[in-house]
Amino acid sequence: MNVGVGSEGETLAPIRARVLSTPRLSLQPLQASDMSRYCAWFGDAELMEHAGARLGTEAARRAFRASLAMMNQPVPRAWLWVATERATGEDVGLMGLVTKSDVPEIGSIIVTPQQGKGFAYEALACIRDEGFRRLGMSVQSGCQLPTNLRSIGLMDKLGFKQVPGRPDRIHWHLDRASWMADLGPDVG
Ligand SMILES: CC(C)(COP(=O)(O)OP(=O)(O)OC[C@H]1O[C@@H](n2cnc3c(N)ncnc32)[C@H](O)[C@@H]1OP(=O)(O)O)[C@@H](O)C(=O)NCCC(=O)NCCS
Numbered sequence: 772m773n774v775g776v777g778s779e780g781e782t783l784a785p786i787r788a789r790v791l792s793t794p795r796l797s798l799q800p801l802q803a804s805d806m807s808r809y810c811a812w813f814g815d816a817e818l819m820e821h822a823g824a825r826l827g828t829e830a831a832r833r834a835f836r837a838s839l840a841m842m843n844q845p846v847p848r849a850w851l852w853v854a855t856e857r858a859t860g861e862d863v864g865l866m867g868l869v870t871k872s873d874v875p876e877i878g879s880i881i882v883t884p885q886q887g888k889g890f891a892y893e894a895l896a897c898i899r900d901e902g903f904r905r906l907g908m909s910v911q912s913g914c915q916l917p918t919n920l921r922s923i924g925l926m927d928k929l930g931f932k933q934v935p936g937r938p939d940r941i942h943w944h945l946d947r948a949s950w951m952a953d954l955g956p957d958v959g
Pocket of ligand 1 (some may be wrong): 819822879881886891892915920921924925
């Protein structure tokens with residue numbers, strides 16, 4: 772199996788993010804030309820209110836470069852996409868999987884005018900499936916502040932289950948077997 776990341780000592784292979792699409796969204800792997808939108812999103816205090824502190828310009832640039840490096844290293848440790856609306860070309864947000872403590876963590880930022888339209892679910896369901904199906908992940912995780920009620924609802928809808936962890940965070944887990952069992956044979 773092509774294995775991108777696993778928590779059980781699998782051999783890792785260099786499988787990078789590829790272009791994806793959903794009924795309403797085009798998902799393009801994050802690239803160098805995305806720096807200004809990335810910095811704008813991570814610098815937006817309202818958008819980042821429940822997702823961690825907003826980043827100043829230099830910190831956002833460092834985070835952007837670190838993300839690209841994780842995506843492009845010989846064995847990738849991040850798979851990130853910029854989503855745009857297929858019908859209009861408008862920006863929708865940034866989403867993907869980033870390896871933390873050896874387990875890929877799923878997450879998204881949807882720009883404020885595009886929230887509440889089902890875009891995070893549409894994009895992350897596609898990315899969750901890409902992670903298990905093509906990137907060969909054995910498990911995916913999630914982590915939120917307890918105040919992030921929208922994100923908690925989203926993770927629940929994506930089929931993740933809450934697990935114990937830091938008391939000041941909500942931790943989520945979805946393994947390959949549960950993904951296949953709960954989400955139907957057509958996803959495997
Ligand atoms: C959390 C976030 C990604 C959700 O994006 P979205 O595109 O608005 O979410 P969707 O429209 O796809 O909704 C999916 C589910 O999320 C939950 N949700 C979304 N908006 C919600 C709201 N205002 N109140 C409660 N739950 C909400 C619901 O469970 C919803 O499913 P439903 O519509 O069937 O009820 C978005 O609000 C965001 O980017 N927030 C700022 C950044 C952030 O906090 N990211 C997560 C960091 S861990």
